[in-house]
Amino acid sequence: MLNNEFVLENFTISKLTKEQRLLLNPEIDNVNKHLFFLPTGEIKHLTEEGEKTIEVCDLNRSSLIYERKKIVDDLIRNLIETLLGDNYISLAKELKNYFTKNFGYSNELEYSRFRFFICEFFNYFITDKIEELGLKEIAKIIEEEYIEYKKQQSRQ
16 A cells, blocks of 8 residues: 555646646637537537547537537527527627627536537538528528627637
8 A cells, every 4th residue: 555655646637737638628728629518519629639538528428419409409599599589689789698698608608618619610600500490581681790799709
């Protein structure tokens, strides 16, 4: 049995940093380099680290896939309802508020990394899906307002 002195004497940061880890830490790793989220709620790996993280953490279990898919579906439904329910004068303000509340990385939102990913690939997740529903004009308005929203965010 090892005593505490031996463990502490042999533990050094340099030894720890030489170790090659395969699991991602979303707090320090750029997850987008390793994982790709799909509108279906599934996650695909881009690297070996991404593959191992998905496997070990079981990130494609049915309950997580369902919740991520539900987020995409709810976002699309709510955007369509916002457009159909409001007059066009207040539309830009309503969409900006909606984007601020529902997109981006925030510890206050569930599945915040997934929501951040949706932001980065907005057309793939949102406008393309709205177009598939036959609502091309609505998709165009949402896309234009989202582009304006992102420009405003980058200026801040």
